[in-house]
Amino acid sequence: MTETAGASVPTEVDRSLLEEAGRLLDDTVALRRRIHAHPEVGNELPTTQQTILEALDGLGLQVATGEAVSSVVAVLDGDEPGPTTLLRGDMDALPMPEDTGLDFASEIDGRMHACGHDTHVAMLVGAARLLRQRRAQLRGRVVFMFQPGEEGHGGAKIMLDEGLLDRHGPIDRAFAIHAIANLPSGLVTTRGGTLMASADEFRVTVTGRGGHASMPHDAVDPVPVACEIVTALQAMMTRRIPAFDPAVLTVTRIQTGTAFNVIPEVAYCDGTVRAVSDASRDRVVEGLREVASHIAAAHRCTAEVDLVDNGYPVTVNDAAAATRTLGVATALLGERHVLAMPTPVMGAEDWSYVLQRVPGSMAFLGVARADDPDPAPNHSNRMLVDEPAMAHGVALHAAMALS
Missing domain, CATH: 3.40.630.10 (Zn peptidases)
Incomplete structure (x- = not known):
């Protein structure tokens, strides 16, 4: 031996x-x-x-x-x-x-x-x-x-x-x-x-109201709201996820808009969640939903979070x-x-x-x-x-x- x-x-x-x-x-x-x-x-x-x-x-x-x-x-x-x-x-x-x-x-x-x-x-x-x-x-x-x-x-x-x-x-x-x-x-x-970690794919759909780029006050612009959600999610990860039960949330794609002078109605944020335990995995998904919906509401938008694929477990x-x-x-x-x-x-x-x-x-x-x-x-x-x-x-x- x-x-x-x-x-x-x-x-x-x-x-x-x-x-x-x-x-x-x-x-x-x-x-x-x-x-x-x-x-x-x-x-x-x-x-x-x-x-x-x-x-x-x-x-x-x-x-x-x-x-x-x-x-x-x-x-x-x-x-x-x-x-x-x-x-x-x-x-x-x-x-x-x-x-x-x-x-x-x-x-x-x-x-x-x-x-x-x-x-x-x-x-x-x-x-x-x-x-x-x-x-x-x-x-x-x-x-x-x-x-x-x-x-x-x-x-x-x-x-x-x-x-x-x-x-x-x-x-x-x-x-x-x-x-x-x-x-x-x-x-x-x-x-x-x-x-190895778990892996889940998510999409955040931020919906506002479209309009002319010169008159944002007549529209409800989802683009800055989507950007704010991305930033807030990183802060959420540092404050809600235990350091010794880690997880990683990464927004990998933001899609929106059709023309330089059009405020779009919808913006999409796509990304992944990785975690090394089921507890942290659940905590991240819960925080993702709360942060997205409440920031959107603060700016007269709505935000829906969909898990595109219930991904691989730990x-x-x-x-x-x-x-x-x-x-x-x-x-x-x-x-x-x-x-x-x-x-x-x-x-x-x-x-x-x-x-x-x-x-x-x-x-x-x-x-x-x-x-x-x-x-x-x-x-x-x-x-x-x-x-x-x-x-x-x-x-x-x-x-x-x-x-």
């Missing part, structure tokens, strides 16, 4: 898994580049789905595709009885341009794999190949979950609603990896408890599963490649739906290139990946299933 993050963890991990993952790296990279060049967004990803099916062909896995979404589920049974492990890789890209200049850059305008999901798919396929080679050592069953629609489309929840956790017997534990573009290459990090790692992840990663990769996270991050994940129902964890994998002193972050049009780091991901997936 060894000690990681203050808890006992197993060290029965075969470090040759990393060497085998390295031997699979060329195929893993080739698959990642193929997916990267042909990105798809949302829940309908037919090209990506077919690419995964071709990559899994010949491994002797039980393979099924989704009905409501373009998912792929593959099952590998070990030669000995044991727990069932769910491993996940999300498949979808983002609706944004790519400006990396890579030889395998996106061939589809306005779409890019800028969050590492291309690496997630490739690493999970690599893990399937590696575990198939190790089948004689596998105790139990592995369910490989290739999931579309993580970027705001709730693909994980749809797969759960389709019976993912019921069709293959009880799922005992779950694990996922997420690539992070500005963490050192090959570094694995996670924590027990809250890992991602909470099972404490024991996170400790186990850190221990397995340390035994596999060495202490210099493993770090216990001190705090959550404010991004959101629909893996949260899985962790609400199965004890498990998510770990972050650094993929920053050593030759880049200021690597672009995830969701950047210039995000790059240090592809050798994917061998760590392949090996870690396999070790989590085998250990």
Whole structure:
């Protein structure tokens, strides 16, 4: 036994898994580049789905595709009885341009794999190949979950609603990896408890009365009211949300007006709310409604707040599963490649739906290139990946299933 993050963890991990993952790296990279060049967004990803099916062909896995979404589920049974492990890789890209200049850059305008999901798919396929080679050592069953629609489309929840956790017997534990573009290459990090925030999208509709720009006193101008609401919301966040139970409210878009000399009737403020607990999440939404409606009323306007999408819940790692992840990663990769996270991050994940129902964890994998002193972050049009780091991901997936 060894000690990681203050808890006992197993060290029965075969470090040759990393060497085998390295031997699979060329195929893993080739698959990642193929997916990267042909990105798809949302829940309908037919090209990506077919690419995964071709990559899994010949491994002797039980393979099924989704009905409501373009998912792929593959099952590998070990030669000995044991727990069932769910491993996940999300498949979808983002609706944004790519400006990396890579030889395998996106061939589809306005779409890019800028969050590492291309690496997630490739690493999970690599893990399937590696575990198939190790089948004689596998105790139990592995369910490989290739999931579309993580970027705001709730693909994980749809797969759960389709019976993912019921069709293959009880799922005992779950694990996922997420690539992070500005963490050192090959570094694995996670924590027990809250890992990532919730995410909700909102729209504030401020309604006044239109008129001529030269005579604002005859109109009820919603534009300065919308601006005042945006400013007041930031003050509300500092005074109503506990510092040690944080949340972030960001207004990302204000839309209004049709001409330079027309006071519009309506102004719209769109944004997101992120929180690391349900309590803060509810408190922010309540404050958002109160601030918007009362400021609008003070200026003879009305304000309606709509949650455009009841977004992803807080991602909470099972404490024991996170400790186990850190221990397995340390035994596999060495202490210099493993770090216990001190705090959550404010991004959101629909893996949260899985962790609400199965004890498990998510770990972050650094993929920053050593030759880049200021690597672009995830969701950047210039995000790059240090592809050798994917061998760590392949090996870690396999070790989590085998250990």
